Amino acid sequence: MIVTVDRGFGDIRRYPPGTHPGMVVVHARNLRTSTILMLVATLLTDHDFAEFVGCNVVVEPGALRIRRPPAE
Numbered sequence: 001m002i003v004t005v006d007r008g009f010g011d012i013r014r015y016p017p018g019t020h021p022g023m024v025v026v027h028a029r030n031l032r033t034s035t036i037l038m039l040v041a042t043l044l045t046d047h048d049f050a051e052f053v054g055c056n057v058v059v060e061p062g063a064l065r066i067r068r069p070p071a072e
Contacts (some may be wrong), residue, residue, distance in 0.1 A: 001049065003040060005031055010058050018054045018069025027060040 001022040002009065009015060010025040024043065026036050043059050056067040 001052065005036060010056060012056055012067055015056060016069075017056050017067045020054065022049075022052045022055050022057070024052065024057045024059060027058050 001024065002020075003024045003026065005026050005028075007025060007027065009023050010027070015023065024040070026039050028035050028039060039059050039061065043057075043064070047064075052066070054069040058065040
């Protein structure tokens with residue numbers, strides 16, 4: 001799974017859910033290291049990363065969007 005601040009990885013047309021191990025895109029106006037670490041730490045505390053396998057996840061202050069792979 002990749003964790004990145006590169007918004008391009010959030011493009012589900014280019015990286016459809018289920019075609020990769022999973023990715024978390026950190027989306028924040030303030031890209032200071034402390035902000036990124038806080039968002040990732042909150043994500044790890046509140047969720048089990050196993051639920052994000054194959055998903056496109058966008059985390060930002062106060063919001064979490066999850067695009068899951070299609071059901072088989």
